[in-house]
Amino acid sequence: MxxxxxxxxxxxxxxxxxxxxxxxxxxxxxxxxxxxxxxxxxxxxxxxxxxxxxxxxxxxxxxxxxxxxxxxxxxxxxxxxxxxxxxxxxxxxxxxxxxxxxxxxxxxxxxxxxxxxxxxxxxxxxxxxxxxxxxxxxxxxxxxxxxxxxxxxxxxxxxxxxxxxxxxxxxxxxxxxxxxxxxxxxxxxxxxxERFEKKRKRIDYAGAIAFTLGISAMLYALLSGGESLPWSSPVIWILFVVALAALLAFIAIEKRAEEPMIPLALFQSGVMNVSNLSGFLAFSISTGTTIYAPMWIQTLLGYTATKSGLMVMSMSLAWPIASNLAGKLMYRLGAKRFIVFGSLLVLLGSLWLMSLRIESPFWSITAILTVIGFGMGCLSTPQTVLIQSVVGWEMRGVATATNSLMRSLGQTVGVAIFGVLFNSHLIMHTKAELAGGMQAVFVAIFVIAMLNMIAVVFLPSARKIAELQKS
The missing domain is CATH 1.20.1250.20 (MFS general substrate transporter like domains)
Incomplete structure (x- = not known):
């Protein structure tokens, strides 16, 4: 090849x-x-x-x-x-x-x-x-x-x-x-x-076109649904049908392509599959939290946008601290342990988030965001390192990009699902309805956190991961 x-x-x-x-x-x-x-x-x-x-x-x-x-x-x-x-x-x-x-x-x-x-x-x-x-x-x-x-x-x-x-x-x-x-x-x-071994290359144009059409149609539907177009609109459903057909065609093309855009062999790896699924789920949680926690702080607790921003900042600070700790210690303590530990923190933070009530003290939200942010830092960095370690150089770029794509899709799909849940509770836009809508979102975040926790448990053992590592 x-x-x-x-x-x-x-x-x-x-x-x-x-x-x-x-x-x-x-x-x-x-x-x-x-x-x-x-x-x-x-x-x-x-x-x-x-x-x-x-x-x-x-x-x-x-x-x-x-x-x-x-x-x-x-x-x-x-x-x-x-x-x-x-x-x-x-x-x-x-x-x-x-x-x-x-x-x-x-x-x-x-x-x-x-x-x-x-x-x-x-x-x-x-x-x-x-x-x-x-x-x-x-x-x-x-x-x-x-x-x-x-x-x-x-x-x-x-x-x-x-x-x-x-x-x-x-x-x-x-x-x-x-x-x-x-x-x-x-x-x-x-x-x-860089040093090159110059050889003939075939670009998978058909796969790229099918992928672009499928992802574009799906994202356009997700980004427009509930905003510029109602979810019941025929246009939205047509877009989803086009997306499904194009992505099925993409899979068929990749099976025959000499240099597939996304090699299907990537999905034969347990590390890749679990990491991509976890990235999809976890990043939908982080996006939902950063959207609806500030809304809770401002609309229900009555704090200013500035104070809301300062409270949400705890998540932005905890995440890099955990990322650096995980990056430094994962080879000593094991990548899977960090990923499972981070997922557990995200689950506990989501449980606490789900239990919020209007009378809950403001500091509790800061603590919740800190826990979730620290958990996200613990799981995201080791996943990136694992993905790059279990594939050879010739697939490291597409493996890293595929994981980035799954995280971005998780954010987009999460926003769409959370928006539907939130809007379904709004009729008169009363304080009680706003609280009900956000609590429904928080329940969904907790359910997703449970699914993520279940997923990461299926990562191969540390010994198996060590055997799979190529560089």
């Missing part, structure tokens, strides 16, 4: 420190972009109009990122990490410039779609390169560090966005990506050196 293999060295030596800093910079602007845009929403609407389309500024970015992620992941295995990463970074930065120059809401949405395509390369390819550069225990430490970037971006996003909006212009939330992106480009291009 024709493949291109990439390694760091010999010849010019890769400067791991410089490359790592460049990757951190790229991941930071990708993560920051997810949070900073929401701060500028009112000003965008005021200048560009198009209030009815504002949700698509966020939704289209999610859609194109999900579609692009596994495609870029496969391309890294075919053509090397460096070229794909640089291509994605250039697309992201150029799209950021276009977003900052947008003169209409329609234009901004199209440019955000392009930006999402670039973002589809930043996260999975960054984690793949780190998996290549750092072996064994070092890989765990670095993956924990890089996972922390998302939490730091979550903390800084509202502050950075608020500063630019108040003192400059909302357009600078996009322009600020230019200098950071250039620094990242110079560091990775100049200091990451």
């Amino acid at each position: 024709d493949r291109t293999h990439v390694r760091s060295g010999p010849g010019k030596e890769t400067n791991r420190k410089m490359v790592t800093l460049g990757l951190l910079a790229a991941l930071f602007i990708g993560a920051l972009d997810v949070t900073v845009v929401s701060t500028a929403t009112p000003h965008m609407v005021e200048e560009l109009s198009g209030l009815g389309m504002i949700t698509w500024v966020f939704s289209i970015y999610t859609l194109t990122t999900c579609v692009a992620t596994p495609i870029f992941g496969k391309l890294t295995d075919l053509y090397g990490r460096k070229s794909v990463f640089i291509t994605g970074l250039i697309v992201f930065v150029l799209a950021s410039v276009l977003c900052g120059m947008a003169e209409s809401m329609t234009g901004l949405i199209w440019f955000r779609a392009l930006q999402g395509i670039g973002a589809g390369a930043l996260t999975p390819v960054t984690f793949t390169i780190i998996g290549d550069l750092y072996p064994g225990e070092q890989r765990g430490k670095m993956q924990g560090l890089f996972a922390s970037v998302w939490s730091v971006a979550g903390l800084l996003g509202p502050l950075v966005g608020g500063y630019f909006v108040d003192y400059l212009s909302w357009r600078w939330i996009f322009y600020m990506n230019i200098p950071i992106g250039i620094v990242s480009l110079i560091m990775v291009f100049g200091f990451l050196h």
Whole structure:
């Protein structure tokens, strides 16, 4: 089978420190972009109009990122990490410039779609390169560090966005990506050196088209249902039918493809299957918690958005702390132990969340979010390291990207399910109805946490995982 293999060295030596800093910079602007845009929403609407389309500024970015992620992941295995990463970074930065120059809401949405395509390369390819550069225990430490970037971006996003909006212009939330992106480009291009075995490659165009159609139709239905279109709309059902047909066709194509976009052999691995299922479930929990816990704090307890943000910050702080601990200790104590322990914390935090009442003290929500955030950090980093360890170099990119895709799908599907549950309780929008709707969401989060707990128990034993590890 024709493949291109990439390694760091010999010849010019890769400067791991410089490359790592460049990757951190790229991941930071990708993560920051997810949070900073929401701060500028009112000003965008005021200048560009198009209030009815504002949700698509966020939704289209999610859609194109999900579609692009596994495609870029496969391309890294075919053509090397460096070229794909640089291509994605250039697309992201150029799209950021276009977003900052947008003169209409329609234009901004199209440019955000392009930006999402670039973002589809930043996260999975960054984690793949780190998996290549750092072996064994070092890989765990670095993956924990890089996972922390998302939490730091979550903390800084509202502050950075608020500063630019108040003192400059909302357009600078996009322009600020230019200098950071250039620094990242110079560091990775100049200091990451790969050696290729040049061989013929076949791109799975049919698989990519079927996958793009299927995922796009499914995500469009999930993002539009209950918002721009009712769930009972024929359009929504047609989209789901198209998604199902396209994804079934995708599976059939992958069985025959010489270089499948997502090799079905990945799904013969128990580690991959459990990690992907857990990623899907766990990240739906984290998204639901970060949406509805602040709503509970503000609408039922009567606290300001600022105080609500400070309380939710506990989750953003606990997550990176746990990620770093897990990355440093997982090789001594066992990855499965950390994943099971983290899942147990998420389950206990979800149980506590489900028990909330209107009279519950405000500190209890901070404690709940801390427990869930710490649990998420304990389970997410070891899963990434395990996935990269049980596949060979030639499938590490697509394996990492597939896991990223499952996490993103979990967030999107979770938001859709939680929205249906919440809205089903609202008639007059009374305080009691709001409380009932959010409690229904919290019950669903607890059920998902139980399913996640059951799933991770089926991870292979530490001894079996050690036998499966290839690098």
